[in-house]
Amino acid sequence: MATMTATQRRSQAKADYDAFLARCPSRQLLDRISDKWVALVLAALGSDGPHESGCDRVGQPRPMRYSELSRRLAGISQKMLTQTLRSLERDGLLTRTVTATVPVTVTYELTDLGLSLQQVIRGVKNWAETHMDEVLANREHYDARAN
Helix, strand or coil: CCCCCHHHHHHHHHHCCCCCCCCCCHHHHHHHHCCHHHHHHHHHHCCCCCCCCCCCCCCCCCCEEHHHHHHHCCCCCHHHHHHHHHHHHHCCCEEEEEECCCCCEEEEEECHHHHHHHHHHHHHHHHHHHHHHHHHHHHHHHHHHHC
């Protein structure tokens, strides 16, 4: 068997990605991006949702500070928001920019890769919001039948 270079091994691995296989690394990525907090952070940074008064960039991706994200994502703990932001930065879906001000300013912004995923997530989020009444009715019908 011939020895493969690192580039050839990466190329072969990419060709072999199949999320139906137990050891495929794309499963880890699917697990990450299917998390509700990841979806909501991507939607918030993509400016898809309620906006604070005076925001003139409605519907356009924009950088946000940690405190703004925290306010926007009702119910998220500081620990979960921090973990989510770090994992998204590690995967290259957002950038964290530190500006030397007093106090220090830290902003988060989607990368091109993050923007491409945000478009998909926006569709799923919109689908969920549009079809929630149907899903709730189906749940009621199922629960009534099961009892």
